[in-house]
Amino acid sequence: MDNFRSSHFIRHVTLRDRIKHKILLFILIFAGIIMFFIFNGKTNCLVIKETENKNIIFIDSVKDKDEVVLSHNNSIYNAWVEEFMYVEKDTLILKHINTSSYGVKEYYNITDGFTPRSFTCIVFRNTKERGFSIKINGKAVEKLKKTVNTSLVIELVKMPIYRYYWIKMRTN
Numbered sequence: 001m002d003n004f005r006s007s008h009f010i011r012h013v014t015l016r017d018r019i020k021h022k023i024l025l026f027i028l029i030f031a032g033i034i035m036f037f038i039f040n041g042k043t044n045c046l047v048i049k050e051t052e053n054k055n056i057i058f059i060d061s062v063k064d065k066d067e068v069v070l071s072h073n074n075s076i077y078n079a080w081v082e083e084f085m086y087v088e089k090d091t092l093i094l095k096h097i098n099t100s101s102y103g104v105k106e107y108y109n110i111t112d113g114f115t116p117r118s119f120t121c122i123v124f125r126n127t128k129e130r131g132f133s134i135k136i137n138g139k140a141v142e143k144l145k146k147t148v149n150t151s152l153v154i155e156l157v158k159m160p161i162y163r164y165y166w167i168k169m170r171t172n
Contacts, residue, residue, distance in 0.1 A: 038161065039160070039161045039162040039165075040160065040161070040162070041160070041161050042158050042159060042160055042161065043061045043158070043159065043160075043161050043164050044061065044062055044063065044087065044089075044090065044156060044157075044158050045059050045060065045061055045062065045156070045157050045158070045159055045164055046058075046059070046060050046061075046062045046066075046068065046087070046136060046154065046155075046156055047059050047154070047155055047156075047157050048134070048141065048143075048144070048152055048153070048154050049152065049153055049155075050147065050150055050151065050152060050153075051123060051151040051152065051153050052150075052151065056167060056171055057143045057144075057146070057147055057152070057171065058141050058143050058144070058171065059164065059167050059168050059171060060136055060168075061164060062087045062136065062156070063087065064087055064088055064089065065086055065087065065088075066086065066087045066136065066137055067084065067085070067086055067135075067136070067137055067138070068084075068085045068086070068087065068092060068134065068135070068136050068154075069082055069083065069084055069085070069134065069135040070082075070083045070085065070122070070124075070132070070133075070134055070154075071083075071131075071132070071133045071134075071135070072124075072130045072131060072132045072133070073129065073130045073131050074099070074101070074104050074107070075130060076103070076104075076107060077101050077103040077104050077107065079099055079100065079101030079103065079104050080099065080100070080101075081097060081098070081099045081101075081104055082097070082098040082099070083096075083097050084096040084097070084098065085119070087156065088118075090120070090156050090158060091118045091119060091120055091156065092118070092119045092120075092122070092154075092156060093116050093117070093118050093119075094116060094117040094118070094119065095114075095116050096114065097110055097114065120155065120156065121153050121154060121155035121156075122153065122154045122155075123151065123152070123153045124151070124152060124154075125149075125150070125151050125152075126144060126147050126148060126149070126150050126151075126152050127148065127149055128148045128149065132144060134154070
């Protein structure tokens with residue numbers, strides 16, 4: 001009759017193994033809590049997406065004082081222009097425009113000096129003729145070359161960290 005007892009089939013766990021299991025369980029729970037708090041926070045992201053279908057072509061986490069340089073050939077004066085913007089909270093502040101063309105300086109109204117301008121988003125048409133390029137902290141956004149003749153929007157978006165990594169993983 002003793003062969004039919006349920007305890008006969010249960011493995012006997014020593015006190016040492018129970019302590020190891022409890023320590024492992026504690027470590028896993030603690031790691032889960034840490035991961036929750038790390039990925040539940042929010043981050044400021046620079047997002048470049050198509051205006052028509054809202055497909056995100058580029059996303060990167062940015063912080064205050066990060067530099068964003070938008071370079072292109074001006075469509076009116078056919079002169080090279082570099083627009084230097086800096087991240088401040090949830091806006092892009094245009095602080096400097098570099099061009100050799102006096103006509104472009106007149107067009108931007110910067111012949112007598114420059115007043116910083118702030119943007120929450122920038123919409124432009126990426127054409128082959130205008131040679132648009134974007135650099136974030138000196139690193140070029142290569143995916144811009146694949147979106148020729150497309151209207152794009154650059155914007156700063158505050159989003160949860162887990163969502164940022166999910167989008168970043170899907171767009172790479």
